[in-house]
Amino acid sequence: MAERERSHTRPRGAVFVPRAQVMTADDVRRAITRMAHEIAERNRGLHSVVLVGLQTGGVGIAHRLAETLAEVEEAVVPVGTLDVAFYRDDIGLRPVLPEATTDIAVDLTGRTVVLVDDVLFTGRTIRAALNALGEYGRAQVVELAVMVDRGHRELPIRPDYVGKNLPTNREEMVDVSDDGVALGELVGR
Amino acid sequence: MSGFPTHLLSMDDLDVAAIGEVLRVADSFAEVGRRANPKVPTLRGRTVATLFFEDSTRTRMSFETAAKRMSADVLSFAPGSSSVNKGESLRDTVETVQAIGMDAVIIRHASSGVPAQVARWVDHCAVINAGDGCHQHPTQALLDVFTVRQVLGGGDDGLARFRGLRVTIVGDVRHSRVARSQVAAYAALGAEVTLVGPATLLPPSLEGWPVAAAGHDLDAVLATTEVLSLLRLQGERGSGTFVPSLREYTASFGLTARRAARLAPGTPILHPGPIVRGVEIAAEVADLPAARITDQVRNGVAVRMAVLFLLLGQGRHDGAARG
Structure with a gap:
């Protein structure tokens, strides 16, 4: 459900069957710590940074990044959430539904926005997110952080911060949670 | 989906x-x-x-x-x-x-x-x-349910709040497409709907109507009502000939300030519009914060x-x- 349109449309009733655990919970934690440091390194001072988690897979990761930044840099970084369903270019081609409401409390004009998502795949979600972000002000810079880059891009989009590069084939499914990252298939309907 | x-x-x-x-x-x-x-x-x-x-x-x-x-x-x-x-x-x-x-x-x-x-x-x-x-x-009933859910809150999708919710629908039920959609929506969500109106404006039989009760005494149900939904008297469908006079209707079924005061505080008051002030709802009641007509x-x-x-x-x- 959480991955419905994000990881290429999990159909209703289909079950994710994991085949291989590719990251443990500790691996995910370490990746978040490293990405937080990379964000701090690239955006010295963090004063203009806003983290925007994509609904729903990116929201938890965005909050964990913000917590880590608060610990290691003692910086308070605002976190927003963004749902891109209304901006997708595949409406009408496949079921697309908003996962949850967008909530961005700060004006993004002049800020450095770090978009956060769990899995980067075709890049279409990010394209939609870039269009949606425009409604909340003109960001100075937009960066992209993802826990897993699984390849198969259909658009010229690349991440700035990556938890793990994971070669996959198109039919596979990547499941990201606090418990780790698993690779598997969707079965049944 | x-x-x-x-x-x-x-x-x-x-x-x-x-x-x-x-x-x-x-x-x-x-x-x-x-x-x-x-x-x-x-x-x-x-x-x-x-x-x-x-x-x-x-x-x-x-x-x-x-x-x-x-x-x-x-x-x-x-x-x-x-x-x-x-x-x-x-x-x-x-x-x-x-x-x-x-x-x-x-x-x-x-x-x-x-x-x-x-x-x-x-x-x-x-x-x-x-x-x-x-x-x-149907979209009127959906926006009513959305408005009630907004007022009452109650969790993620807020639908659980409707189970057993006492909804009173008052007025010209007989001619009202809004009432038919509302009753279906509230009943689907498990609410207990009571219809109130003059006998001439209630359905002749409640067969097929998923409602808990129907009656002619608005004052009797006000205290236990959790959502009050008013209907317009539909002049264009001849409602006027079903009541002795508009003043008579208002006296028995209009939401006057005195009646509104007997509702539990915060009880949402809904009306699909257009409202006819002074008939089904008193002008001062329509402007109370509990009246959700503009929210609707x-x-x-x-x-x-x-x-x-x-x-x-x-x-x-x-x-x-x-x-």
Whole structure:
């Protein structure tokens, strides 16, 4: 459900069957710590940074990044959430539904926005997110952080911060949670 | 996706899951409505026609605003200035509209069943009932439920709050398509509906009406009412001949300031509009914070955006052909 349109449309009733655990919970934690440091390194001072988690897979990761930044840099970084369903270019081609409401409390004009998502795949979600972000002000810079880059891009989009590069084939499914990252298939309907 | 229907003709087309889906999607569109630029590109390239064979202010404006906020193109059909005046039949009007190329038609008509009939004539086009005779007005019931859920809160989808909720619907139930849709919606969500009105304006039999009770004494139910929903006395459908006089009606069934004071504090008061101040609701009551009439209108846009999105955005109509 959480991955419905994000990881290429999990159909209703289909079950994710994991085949291989590719990251443990500790691996995910370490990746978040490293990405937080990379964000701090690239955006010295963090004063203009806003983290925007994509609904729903990116929201938890965005909050964990913000917590880590608060610990290691003692910086308070605002976190927003963004749902891109209304901006997708595949409406009408496949079921697309908003996962949850967008909530961005700060004006993004002049800020450095770090978009956060769990899995980067075709890049279409990010394209939609870039269009949606425009409604909340003109960001100075937009960066992209993802826990897993699984390849198969259909658009010229690349991440700035990556938890793990994971070669996959198109039919596979990547499941990201606090418990780790698993690779598997969707079965049944 | 859940079984969202191809057309929205009646509340009976929607099960609890589909109602929940509408409300959840409407939450997202309500957020869009609060932005400085409340427009999203969701239905770009789609065309929506409003065919209103009967007068309307808020429903038509609400649907057209909803479609435009999703970047759809909107064609507005007014029978008064159309070929209907030259004797064109409904079927030919619909054929014409379809030939021009519509993704959705939104129909209001004084005769019950017209949207269902039109749905049988069209293909690749969603039909939405915006009120047909004394039959149904599903988007009104959906926006009522959305408004009640907003006031009462109650968790993620907020539907659990409706179980056992005591809803009182007052007025001209007999002629009201709004009441028929409301009763279906509240009953689907497990609410306990009580109908109140003069005997002449209640349904002759409650058979097939999923309501807990029907009565003639508004004062008796006020104290236990958790949602009070008023209906307009429908002059155009001859309601006036069913009551001795408007003053008599107001004396027994009007929401006067004295009656409003007997409701539990915060009880939402709903009215589908247009309100006739001084008849079914006193002017000063209509302006109380508990009266959600303007919230209903505001929410109507978000709810209708959700309905259009769920009907057109799911790849069931021409999108599937393009896919």
